[in-house]
Amino acid sequence: MVHINKAYDLNHWLLVLFFLAQLCIFVSSSDPSEIQTLLKFKSFLSNDTALDNWNSSTNPCNGSINIWAGLYCDKNGNAYGLKLQNMGLLGIIDIDTLSGLSALRSISIMNDNFAGPLPSVNKLSALIGVYLSNNQFTGEIQDNAFEGMSSLKKLYLDGNEFSGKIPKSLAALSKLSELGLQGNQFSGKIPNFAPSPNGWTYFNISNNRFEGRIPASLSNLDASAFTGNQGLCGKPLAPCKSSKKKFLIIAIIVVSIAAILCTILAILFIRRRRAQSKQEARAQRKIKAQQHTAAMEVQLTADEDNYKKAEKGGELYFVRKDRGFELEELLRAPAEILGSGSFGSSFKAGLLSGSMVVKRFRQMNQVGKEDFYDHMRRLGRLSHPNLLPLVAFYYRQEEKLLVHDFVANGSLASHLHVKREPGQPGLDWPTRLMIIKGVSKGLGYLYKEFPGLTVPHGHLKSSNVLLDHNFNPLIAEYALIPVINRDHAQKFLVAYKSPEFSHMEQTSKKTDVWSLGILIFEMLTGKFPANYLQQGKRANADLAAWVNSVVREEWTGEVFDKNMKGTKNGEGEMLKLLKIGMCCCESSVEGRWDWREVVDKIEELKERDSEEEYSSYASDGDMGSSRAMTDDDFSFSVNA
Known part of the structure; x- marks a missing residue:
C-alpha cells in the first residue's frame, strides 16, 4: 500500500510539472490580438518588403527574442519596441492601431520616407523614446502634441521640415534628457525647459530659425547645439x-526726427523772408559753401590720420611673388562670410584679380613677430599639388590674417555629409580613392618638409581638405601648431584628440597618421567623427571604435557608405583601404604604422580588384595591430 501511494504522488507531481511547462510556453508566446494589431499596422504601410516576414503563420516574438523584423520583445513575448529605420517605408503611421500594443515603449522610423504632419504620438502615453529623424514630416506642431507623455526621455525630430514654435507640452516634459530638433524650420524663442533630474545627455537645435536670448538653463551646453x-x-x-x-x-x-523738423521750420522761415535782397541771398550761399568746404577738409584730414595709424599696425606680406594687391583693396572688397570656427572667421573677398579667402586668427597672440614671420615664410616656400598654398599674411599682435585662393568646389566634408535628395548620388569609389591618395601624398610631403615638427599637420580632417573642380584634394590649415596658443590648440586641434594625448598627454610622430586613419574611416563609412566637435582631449575616436566593433562582428559590409557608387569589382580594394585605416588608428603608438608605410600602401591601391594582388596582400604577414586582421576575419558584401 505504501508503494502504491508513492507511485500516486509521483504521477501527481509529474502532472503538475507538465501543466506548469505548458503555462510557461503559453505565457512566452505572443498574444494573438497583438499579432493582428501589428498586421493591421503594416497594412497602412507601403514599400514594406523589409517586413515580409510579418505574417500570421509565425509569432512576432519567442520570449525576448524577436522573430519579426524590426521588433524588440520583452521577456513575456510582447512587442516592446518598433525599430523600422532605414527601410524606405512609406504610408501612414497608424497611432490608433499601435495603441493596442500595451507593452510598447519605443518607436523608431528614422531614415524612411514618411511625410505629412507629426503623428499623434501622445496617444501612446507610455512611450520612453520617439525617433522620427530624417523623414519628410512638415508643418507646425500643436502645443498639446506631447501632453500626457510623462515617461518620454528621448525625442529625435531632426532632419525634417517642421516649422513654428517648440510646443509648450514638449518644454514641460520633466524626464526628457535627449532632444534632437536640428535641421528643421522651427522659429520663435527657445522656451524654458522643465528641469530634468539627470540633466541633458544630448541637446541639439542647430540649423533652424530660432531667435532671441538662449535661456540660462541651457547656457552651459556646447555652442554647436545652437x-x-x-x-x-x-x-x-x-x-x-x-x-x-x-x-x-x-x-x-x-x-534725427527733431533735426528734420527743425530743417522744415528753417525752410518755412526762409520762404517768409523772400522779400530780402538778392545780394543778401548770395552772401548767405557763399557762407554756407565756405562752411561745407571747411567741413570736407576736416573730414579728409581725419581719414588720412586714421589710415596712417592703421598702416603702422601691420602690413600685408606676400609669400608668393606672382600675386599682389593692397591691404585696403582686400579689406574694402565685397565680402561673404564662409563660416566661423574654433580659431576664427573666414571671409571670401571678391577682388578684380580673383576671389581670395581671408581667415582671421585671434588665438595666435603668444608668438612673437619675428617667429611668426619666419614660420609663415617657411609655409610660403612649400609647393605640392595637394597642398593649398599660402598667398599672403598680415600680422598684428591681437590678430593675424592668412590669405589663400578661394576653392569653389568646397570641402570634402561638405560632399560627404550634405543632405541629399532621394536618389542623388554621393562621391563614388574611384573619386574617394583619388582623394585619399592625394591627401596621403600631401601629408607625406609635410612629414619630409618638417622633420623637426612632431605633428607636421595637426588638424587633418575632412573640412580641411578642399576639392578643386576635378576633385583633386588640397590640404589646408597645416603646420599651425607652432604659432597657435597652446591651451587653445589642446582644446580644438584634432591631434590632441588622439589616443596618446588622451592617455599620456603627449603627441608623437604617428599622431597625424591616426588623424589620416579617421579620415579614411569617414570617407569609407560616410559617418562624421562626432567627437571632433567636443572640446578638450577624449578617448579613442568613436568612429574608430565603431568600425572595429562592426568588423569584429563580421558585419564588414555594413561599414561602407550606402551612397558610395562605383564599387562593383572594387570590394577587395575597398577592404584593403579599410585595413589601412585600422592600422592607422591602432591605439598603441608602437603598433601603429609609420607614415611611409601608410603612403606606400595607399599608393598601391587600385579602383578595381586584381585576384593576384588581393591574395598577396591578404598573406602579407602580421600587420602589427590587434585591429589589423586577416581576410578570414571579414564578412564582406557591398551593393554596387
Whole structure:
C-alpha cells in the first residue's frame, strides 16, 4: 500500500510539472490580438518588403527574442519596441492601431520616407523614446502634441521640415534628457525647459530659425547645439546686444526726427523772408559753401590720420611673388562670410584679380613677430599639388590674417555629409580613392618638409581638405601648431584628440597618421567623427571604435557608405583601404604604422580588384595591430 501511494504522488507531481511547462510556453508566446494589431499596422504601410516576414503563420516574438523584423520583445513575448529605420517605408503611421500594443515603449522610423504632419504620438502615453529623424514630416506642431507623455526621455525630430514654435507640452516634459530638433524650420524663442533630474545627455537645435536670448538653463551646453540660428544670442554664443545700444539707436532716431523738423521750420522761415535782397541771398550761399568746404577738409584730414595709424599696425606680406594687391583693396572688397570656427572667421573677398579667402586668427597672440614671420615664410616656400598654398599674411599682435585662393568646389566634408535628395548620388569609389591618395601624398610631403615638427599637420580632417573642380584634394590649415596658443590648440586641434594625448598627454610622430586613419574611416563609412566637435582631449575616436566593433562582428559590409557608387569589382580594394585605416588608428603608438608605410600602401591601391594582388596582400604577414586582421576575419558584401 505504501508503494502504491508513492507511485500516486509521483504521477501527481509529474502532472503538475507538465501543466506548469505548458503555462510557461503559453505565457512566452505572443498574444494573438497583438499579432493582428501589428498586421493591421503594416497594412497602412507601403514599400514594406523589409517586413515580409510579418505574417500570421509565425509569432512576432519567442520570449525576448524577436522573430519579426524590426521588433524588440520583452521577456513575456510582447512587442516592446518598433525599430523600422532605414527601410524606405512609406504610408501612414497608424497611432490608433499601435495603441493596442500595451507593452510598447519605443518607436523608431528614422531614415524612411514618411511625410505629412507629426503623428499623434501622445496617444501612446507610455512611450520612453520617439525617433522620427530624417523623414519628410512638415508643418507646425500643436502645443498639446506631447501632453500626457510623462515617461518620454528621448525625442529625435531632426532632419525634417517642421516649422513654428517648440510646443509648450514638449518644454514641460520633466524626464526628457535627449532632444534632437536640428535641421528643421522651427522659429520663435527657445522656451524654458522643465528641469530634468539627470540633466541633458544630448541637446541639439542647430540649423533652424530660432531667435532671441538662449535661456540660462541651457547656457552651459556646447555652442554647436545652437549654430545655424541667425537670431540667437547669449551664452554659449555671442552676447546679445545691450539695451543701452537700443536706447542709443532710439535716441539717434528721435534726434534725427527733431533735426528734420527743425530743417522744415528753417525752410518755412526762409520762404517768409523772400522779400530780402538778392545780394543778401548770395552772401548767405557763399557762407554756407565756405562752411561745407571747411567741413570736407576736416573730414579728409581725419581719414588720412586714421589710415596712417592703421598702416603702422601691420602690413600685408606676400609669400608668393606672382600675386599682389593692397591691404585696403582686400579689406574694402565685397565680402561673404564662409563660416566661423574654433580659431576664427573666414571671409571670401571678391577682388578684380580673383576671389581670395581671408581667415582671421585671434588665438595666435603668444608668438612673437619675428617667429611668426619666419614660420609663415617657411609655409610660403612649400609647393605640392595637394597642398593649398599660402598667398599672403598680415600680422598684428591681437590678430593675424592668412590669405589663400578661394576653392569653389568646397570641402570634402561638405560632399560627404550634405543632405541629399532621394536618389542623388554621393562621391563614388574611384573619386574617394583619388582623394585619399592625394591627401596621403600631401601629408607625406609635410612629414619630409618638417622633420623637426612632431605633428607636421595637426588638424587633418575632412573640412580641411578642399576639392578643386576635378576633385583633386588640397590640404589646408597645416603646420599651425607652432604659432597657435597652446591651451587653445589642446582644446580644438584634432591631434590632441588622439589616443596618446588622451592617455599620456603627449603627441608623437604617428599622431597625424591616426588623424589620416579617421579620415579614411569617414570617407569609407560616410559617418562624421562626432567627437571632433567636443572640446578638450577624449578617448579613442568613436568612429574608430565603431568600425572595429562592426568588423569584429563580421558585419564588414555594413561599414561602407550606402551612397558610395562605383564599387562593383572594387570590394577587395575597398577592404584593403579599410585595413589601412585600422592600422592607422591602432591605439598603441608602437603598433601603429609609420607614415611611409601608410603612403606606400595607399599608393598601391587600385579602383578595381586584381585576384593576384588581393591574395598577396591578404598573406602579407602580421600587420602589427590587434585591429589589423586577416581576410578570414571579414564578412564582406557591398551593393554596387
